[in-house]
Amino acid sequence: MSQSYTLDEVGKNKSGKAIWIVVDKKVYDVSSYLKEHPGGPAILKNVGGTDATRQFYEAHEPTKSNVKKVLKKLHIGVIVEKKKEKEADKPSAKKGAKKKQAPVGTTADELARKAAEELQRKDQENAQRKIQEELDQKQQDEDAQKKLQDELAQKLAEDEALRLEVVAKKQADDDVAWYYEASAKAKEAEKLQQEKHKEELEALEEQ
Numbered sequence: 001m002s003q004s005y006t007l008d009e010v011g012k013n014k015s016g017k018a019i020w021i022v023v024d025k026k027v028y029d030v031s032s033y034l035k036e037h038p039g040g041p042a043i044l045k046n047v048g049g050t051d052a053t054r055q056f057y058e059a060h061e062p063t064k065s066n067v068k069k070v071l072k073k074l075h076i077g078v079i080v081e082k083k084k085e086k087e088a089d090k091p092s093a094k095k096g097a098k099k100k101q102a103p104v105g106t107t108a109d110e111l112a113r114k115a116a117e118e119l120q121r122k123d124q125e126n127a128q129r130k131i132q133e134e135l136d137q138k139q140q141d142e143d144a145q146k147k148l149q150d151e152l153a154q155k156l157a158e159d160e161a162l163r164l165e166v167v168a169k170k171q172a173d174d175d176v177a178w179y180y181e182a183s184a185k186a187k188e189a190e191k192l193q194q195e196k197h198k199e200e201l202e203a204l205e206e207q
């Protein structure tokens with residue numbers, strides 16, 4: 001069963017042999033993990049004894065299996081607002097008749113623990129939802145960008161088709177002009193030929 005700690009208690013374990021940190025209301029003893037930490041020992045020492053939830057989420061993908069595995073290994077307890085058990089235990093220890101209240105104390109502790117767990121679960125859900133939202137947003141952005149690219153490509157293709165059409169039309173116009181010019185020249189040549197022929201005939205007749 002998880003131990004309950006207050007933030008003050010965690011704060012006492014910030015250097016030396018014991019370095020604890022809090023992430024999502026859970027307490028982790030990272031002392032044995034400093035050297036292995038891929039982000040380096042210093043970064044963990046710097047946040048020793050504090051709630052490093054924000055820094056943790058900034059640096060990790062919490063759903064990644066290697067991260068989850070280490071978290072599970074280093075988990076030593078949960079954060080509670082105040083420790084009721086100690087005050088509750090003392091009077092009950094003095095008064096023999098109130099010994100029966102021990103389970104009540106346990107229940108209060110249990111409730112506090114459950115509340116803390118619930119809080120931590122919600123925090124985790126929120127963090128995961130945030131990550132999911134960010135992923136969704138990224139996907140949407142990518143989709144929008146792809147759509148734009150597609151539209152641009154389509155537009156370019158249309159422009160190219162139009163350009164080719166204009167070129168083809170101009171070519172056709174040029175061909176027609178060339179044809180008219182050529183046939184006019186041919187007619188001219190034929191006419192000259194006929195005139196020449198006629199002159200020759202007339203010359204022959206005169207002889």
Ligand code: HEM
Pocket residue numbers: 021023028030037038039040043044047052055056059060061064066067070071074
């Ligand atoms: C119990 C707490 C922590 C555990 C179990 C843990 C574990 C890990 C693991 C497994 C990785 C490798 C991640 C990967 O493969 O993508 C990592 C990377 C990293 N961690 Fe932590 N970490 C903890 C706390 C922190 C805190 C509080 C910080 C910052 C203040 C931090 C900063 C980093 C950084 C910057 C990296 C990236 C290193 C790199 O990619 O070169 N970590 N951590």
